[in-house]
Amino acid sequence: MKSPILDYLNELLDTCAPDASAKNADYIPELARVSPDTFAIAFATIDGKIYAAGDDRFEFTIQSISKPFIYAMAIEQRGLDEVMERIGVEPSGEAFNELSLEAGSKRPLNPMINAGAITAHSLICEPDDSKETRVARVLEGLSAFAGHDLRIDTEVAESEWSAAHRNMAIGHMLRSYDILPEDPDVIVRGYVEQCAVVVTTRDLAIMATTLAGGGLHPVTGEQVVSQRTARHVLSVMLSCGMYDAAGDWLTAVGIPAKSGVGGGIIGALPGQVGLATFSPPLDPHGTSARGVDVFERLSEDMAMHLMDVPPPARSVVRRSEVVELLDGVEAHVYDLQGDIRFAGAERVVRLVVDEPPKPQIVVFDLVDVHALDEPAIRMLWESVRRLDSEGHDVWFAGFDDAELTRGRLDTEGYDVGRGVHVGMAEDLDDVAAQIRQSTAGGEVSRGTHHP
Numbered sequence: 001m002k003s004p005i006l007d008y009l010n011e012l013l014d015t016c017a018p019d020a021s022a023k024n025a026d027y028i029p030e031l032a033r034v035s036p037d038t039f040a041i042a043f044a045t046i047d048g049k050i051y052a053a054g055d056d057r058f059e060f061t062i063q064s065i066s067k068p069f070i071y072a073m074a075i076e077q078r079g080l081d082e083v084m085e086r087i088g089v090e091p092s093g094e095a096f097n098e099l100s101l102e103a104g105s106k107r108p109l110n111p112m113i114n115a116g117a118i119t120a121h122s123l124i125c126e127p128d129d130s131k132e133t134r135v136a137r138v139l140e141g142l143s144a145f146a147g148h149d150l151r152i153d154t155e156v157a158e159s160e161w162s163a164a165h166r167n168m169a170i171g172h173m174l175r176s177y178d179i180l181p182e183d184p185d186v187i188v189r190g191y192v193e194q195c196a197v198v199v200t201t202r203d204l205a206i207m208a209t210t211l212a213g214g215g216l217h218p219v220t221g222e223q224v225v226s227q228r229t230a231r232h233v234l235s236v237m238l239s240c241g242m243y244d245a246a247g248d249w250l251t252a253v254g255i256p257a258k259s260g261v262g263g264g265i266i267g268a269l270p271g272q273v274g275l276a277t278f279s280p281p282l283d284p285h286g287t288s289a290r291g292v293d294v295f296e297r298l299s300e301d302m303a304m305h306l307m308d309v310p311p312p313a314r315s316v317v318r319r320s321e322v323v324e325l326l327d328g329v330e331a332h333v334y335d336l337q338g339d340i341r342f343a344g345a346e347r348v349v350r351l352v353v354d355e356p357p358k359p360q361i362v363v364f365d366l367v368d369v370h371a372l373d374e375p376a377i378r379m380l381w382e383s384v385r386r387l388d389s390e391g392h393d394v395w396f397a398g399f400d401d402a403e404l405t406r407g408r409l410d411t412e413g414y415d416v417g418r419g420v421h422v423g424m425a426e427d428l429d430d431v432a433a434q435i436r437q438s439t440a441g442g443e444v445s446r447g448t449h450h451p
């Protein structure tokens with residue numbers, strides 16, 4: 001059966017018409033030669049499924065879409081503090097190739113404009129590394145995001161280099177303020193090669209998904225950059241990725257994104273999907289005109305705008321009541337459900353505080369909880385600690401089944417609970433069975449788990 005999602009993508013290709021006023025970039029002569037009718041859409045889910053339509057295997061140069069990835073590499077290598085000394089995170093409201101620096105600090109305003117991107121490029125290698133070493137490093141890094149070996153289109157690189165006056169001016173400006181300690185010619189040359197890395201729309205979708213998934217590659221399973229780094233990069237893409245159209249993009253589309261003058265655009269929706277489009281004719285901001293159209297429609301049709309308020313979820317607390325676990329043995333059961341984050345955990349904490357349980361035994365039934373993030377676990381443990389100190393016997397039913405903070409935290413690794421006795425059971429029946437057994441064996445009915 002053909003997926004309805006593919007039909008939808010094909011429909012987008014049909015309905016997003018070319019914009020007659022948009023033209024291929026021509027300041028890099030080779031880019032003017034790419035067929036303006038080439039058009040593709042692709043997206044990949046964080047579990048690695050790719051949907052693509054149109055010319056999705058057509059190869060083109062990545063251009064500025066390389067910037068967030070190289071910036072991520074710089075942060076991983078140097079640490080955020082060192083990178084922040086050289087590159088700011090403020091939207092510039094200016095064109096991508098503006099010769100500008102932040103007043104006072106004299107840093108480039110952000111890593112998405114050329115001044116910041118050239119600086120980020122310098123940070124992924126040592127100051128005296130050769131151009132060859134830099135290019136190898138760029139290819140290694142971008143290939144890890146793509147999940148296979150990428151290459152450089154040397155004709156496009158030569159073509160840009162032959163007319164790279166503006167970027168050279170930016171390089172020398174950076175050198176004069178010691179933002180670049182290196183020879184600016186070598187750095188700008190390396191940056192030009194970085195922009196000429198060849199990708200397809202499918203590659204870009206996968207690369208975007210790696211950022212959307214917190215740095216975890218959806219296909220290779222490699223943690224390419226840390227979750228923290230991915231979050232930082234996505235934030236900068238959201239505020240600065242679209243240069244002087246960042247505000248329009250943020251309000252109309254609301255997806256962290258980056259465009260390139262080759263005609264590509266990526267969007268990364270945290271925790272959901274990575275998206276990519278390709279169509280070479282550009283709008284006045286240097287962004288693919290048809291690509292913007294596609295993203296606006298996608299965001300609207302699929303409610304992908306980050307500021308869309310999700311529909312109200314069912315209450316986290318399914319029931320809170322006293323049940324008879326065994327003959328004559330009562331327990332207060334908090335039956336919880338769904339994905340619990342801060343606001344959901346607050347409901348649980350509030351309930352425990354406002355209506356303190358009366359029976360000695362208290363059970364948090366987590367069988368229907370799919371995920372608890374770290375703050376939610378911390379808040380839950382804190383309630384448990386207080387109940388414990390007030391003399392309650394606290395049990396967790398189904399704790400191990402809940403996918404804790406997306407599987408990255410386990411009870412053993414969690415130390416807020418240390419010193420607190422919590423009974424661990426599979427479900428409510430198991431709590432009852434364990435209590436029956438320990439009473440029969442003459443032991444205390446108190447839980448035995450000691451995290």
Ligand SMILES: NC(=O)CC[C@H](N)C(=O)O
Nearest residue numbers: 063064096195260261262
């Ligand atoms: N916005 C872009 O894609 C610009 C990249 C291009 N290589 C340049 O530096 O001019």
